[in-house]
Amino acid sequence: MIYTLHVNGEWHRVDDDGQTPLLWVLRDALRLTGTKYGCGKAQCGACTVHLDGRPVRSCSVALADAAGAQIGTIEAVGGAEADAVTEAWVARGVPQCGFCQSGQVMSAVALLRSNPAPTDQDIDLAMSGNLCRCATYPRIRAGIHDAAAALGASRS
């Protein structure tokens, strides 16, 4: 069946089974490979994308349910929060193997959009759905605080 997907501001026609996970549509059909497969059952968060602005695990979203929604992936995530997170990630040297970081960044951006000055506890809550086997967590935490500070400074 043909579905129309709105990804990163562009419309795509996808001919696939409606129960195909959005993850594989993004990766295999649209070649947006920044979104990673890590577990396939919403345990690791490496496939996190934004669906109408909220973070979701694309391995657990059916193509049929994603059709019509605004989908945002790491390739096109933009705005002040995304810029601040990316710069903080580079300055802090957050990534190691880097495979989970697309998902970490997507979750961190969503966190900062809903809470511009998160506490450590907020970070625990928002980020504990994203696994990092390299355990870059201390730097992710510091990076989120850095990004929040940068956002705060640019606002004032």
Place this chain on the structure above:
Amino acid sequence: MTTPPKPRFKLTRRKMILGGTLAGGALVVGYTATHPMQVAGAVLTAGGPAAEPGSFGPYISVAPDGWVLIVNPQQEMGQGIHAALAAMIAEEMDADWDRVRVVQAPVNFAHYGPQIAGGSNNVASHWDRLRQTGAAARSMFVDAAALRWQVLRRQLTVQDSVVAHPASGRSASFAELIADAAQQTPPQQPMLKQPGEYRLIGTDRVRRKDCRPKSTGRQIYTQDVHLSDMLVAVVAHPPRFGGQLAGFDDSDARKVAGVVDVFAIETGVAVVALNTFAAMQGRDALRLRWDDSAAETRSSPELASWYRDIAAGRVEEDAHSFEERGAIDQPQRGEVFETTFDFPWLAHAPMEPLDCVAQVDGWNVNIWSGSHNASVDQIHAALTARTIPGRINLTVLTAGGSFGRRGVAMSDYVVECVRIAQRTGGRPVKLIWTREDEMAGGYYRPMAHHRVKVVLGSDGYPADWRHHIVSQGLLPFGSNAQNSEGVAGSPYFATAATVDCRITSPSLPVPVSFWRSVGHSHTAMVMEHVIDQLARRAGRDPAEYRRVLYRAAAAERRVAVLDELCRRAGWNTPLEQGWARGMAVHECFGTIVGQVAEVRLDEDRPVVRRVVAVVDCGIAISPDQIAAQVEGSIGFGLSAALYGAVTLRDGIVQETNFDTYPLVRMNEMPAVETYIMPSTRPPTGMGEPAVPPIAPAVANALLALTGEPTRSLPFLTGRGATNADV
């Protein structure tokens, strides 16, 4: 366009090769000027011929715009090796680090020797060679400038990729000198800097160079490779180790839209499809029959009790003696301390599940893989495709973690991918292992059992140490030294008149392999936790008890690490009610790491809030990446200590994803402080040595809190956290 000049010189393999190629260098660098780290990815995804760094010399190239391109011969899997190796070259070369770009070498034995990472050895093994390479390059630039300006070499200075003649005010960049420099004869014994002269090494400027592509989704991993006409394969593996395919029915699998072919290979049934999800669905639709007559059908508790029986001498199995001292037939008299430890299998669980891309075209095989041991993968691929290694064009990609899994000695999944690609009529195949395939697929850190009996002398220190380890061997030959390292040669034997250490290596069909820190992942737990229990027996402070033993063993580096650790952790200062500190100091692959963990118990669950780590890894090349590896290793080791266990029930793996094989998450990760001991010794590795101490540090804190010793890992076994759904 000029043809790249052929290097005029022939070098011994320990020396360097520098080839200045304006055309080659400009082409590669120009293509990627806006995306410095995308060289490999850009070339790869463009589908053109892979960049051949050998065409401009195996290690160094200088582009007309002044960027210095340094080739990383070893694999980047998160450990930051690319930055450490490049910094060795850049330091001696006096290159401008901010304009150094690092690219991944393809597999090439002639240029780079064995491309194998193990025992955290790459920093140590490249230390001389790469510094000499950089120093030789610097010398050639100096020669070129001296010739051009007709001045003496010793009047020239080099800094930030610029050669200057202060007396005359003349200067020229490496880019301006590259054509001349490439014509110079490299010195056979280039002068190396003394550690005090370093401008780059040991500074905070040595950072990894791949953070931006990895923070923006642009880094290309094997999972992301796309080639025209490419197929995706998944394989149904036997559910039990040692099981064989008895029969299969693919009639339903072939009905799945997108499935192209289904066939049996040596490791199971391969389903080949146009995309990943179709291949997975095709596999789900297979009907499979397995022959388990030679398979492992036992359960973990049964195997653990077998191991215990071996160590206790209740079952006769050959033991290899790896350390023996004194009259072991006449045990010492005194107070006896005795304990045992059980350790489960552990999966590596890198975030990128295993994958490989292969294209077989007659004699020629193209492979794209995050190869931890590229040279080994190349040979196995050649044997599988019945060709010669030189016909295997292996593009080494950044791996989404490995921790040893991508360095399995048998190259299992690379071989599997080549076998499938032999059956697709030349179409490239991307083999995808699901998370479940990876966790249930073996090559684990082996199960281990330790039995320790120590007789204390009248002074409270060990007078007699008996140690029996039971653990599967990692290699098909040798004496299983990988699983006794960390016990062998321990400084804790210093006061013992008699030492008798043995290892038994039982054989069973569950494949085991190297897992980050290898044998140290269990031996450190045993040695460090036993020492705390002995200190307690003797009524001594655990730090003081260690210090006495280290002094007796003349282990001065350990004493220094211990002293710094106590100072930084505030060892003798009080903590709030309910909290306790535990310490561990362990040497692994030449690096000594001491850790103090602050722990409390939340019901039965250990909560770790802070870990102080002190590291002696010789000369610290990149303090930033050493700290990163310490932080990551503590998280990795803590995951294993709290949760890690792969268990069998009737031969079937019970933990197949992160719900049943949990990892530490953000909310469980302690704050980590890393302190590096100043040193002028040659550097040793940091990818693994900070893993082993965390489990005993936590166990020792729990001992201090509750008085109860730990006798098995993980801490949370049987407490509802690690049990698979029943």
Place this chain on the structure above:
Amino acid sequence: MTWRRPRFGCLSVAMLLLAILILVAVIMLRPQPQPQSGRLPADDLRIENAQLRPVADFVAIADPSARSVALFQEAGRVIQHPRCLNCHPRTDRPTQTAAMRPHMPAVTRGPDGGGDPLLRCSTCHNDANFAASGVPGNPKWRLAPIEQAWQGRTLGEICRQLLDPARSHMDRPELLHHMAQDELVGWAWHPGADRTPAPGTQAAFGALIAAWLDTGARCPA
């Protein structure tokens, strides 16, 4: 004079190791004949579904309050099933699986039971069970309120809690509707993937609850 470890050429050691590896690999990697596809019977994938005793079974109990207690005890096989208990936790964190281990990742109930605003249930759970990932879903996916914590309570305690409008936030008709009609409760009989459903059917469960209410809604001790 310092003692130096004798150095063997790195290359010769590597070559020897490679030679050994090659030898082992040649033996291990030799091609072996493989079976071809053939007809096999379909796999038997039935999940055992326990049944509930029908209301009629309890008519024989003459004493109405004993009958009421017996009816509730039968319904309790559903109420105390992991499919139900997992979302009636005592803490802010749900459990999962038949082993009722803590939910991974560590989510919290949030103000409305649908997860903290920073990590909503809907990050992973959708309006329906999703076969491809095995993640369960329902339009009303959320935790029961803390006043309706069932874990660690006896069936009698759960019973009295249900009947206390201050804690259940329901009067008896609403309670019956919740048990017999609510679609999230109904999920327990259609949990998807390889999860064991609650015993019986929602209709049979609803009938037991209705009969229990009709017989005076007596609670076990």
